[in-house]
Amino acid sequence: MDEKQRKQLTKAVGRAIAVKRGEVGLSQEKVAEILGISREAVSRLETGVAVPSVVRLAELAEIFDCGIEELLTDASNRKLDQARKIFELIGDVSDEHREMLMNVFKQLTQSLVGKNNHKEKKTD
Known part of the structure; x- marks a missing residue:
């Protein structure tokens, strides 16, 4: 570190x-x-x-x-700790709302990964 x-x-x-x-x-x-x-x-x-x-x-x-x-x-930037925090946050959410959150999370993740890949290609 x-x-x-x-x-x-x-x-x-x-x-x-x-x-x-x-x-x-x-x-x-x-x-x-x-x-x-x-x-x-x-x-x-x-x-x-x-x-x-x-x-x-x-x-x-x-x-x-x-x-x-x-x-x-809560302070960790480790993926596993962050995944556990997300799990904790959505624990009491209804199935319907959890599905909605997962779709938003998926779209946001795809968008961010796409932006990162685009930046990496521009700098190559």
Whole structure:
């Protein structure tokens, strides 16, 4: 993993932390109080300036009543993690609506793959 990928991952984990905090309705101040750190430290985690340790991720997961993997999977750019997230998102959707989503996803994917292939051909 190069430095750019590392920074992107750290920022994505920070965004996932911020989203989970918002979902449970806690302020940065409250999370800081629970963790025994400053509000600025929570802000640094959420903006990706600071990298949370595994222990800190476990503490945050406990506060947000979620699994540690949720904080990481939501931030992941790995295909398998993203596929799992899509699976989770469509889990409660009706069969009819899921079929509609799959058609939209297929069309969008084909369009994006076509654009990528077109760009690659132009640069050759």
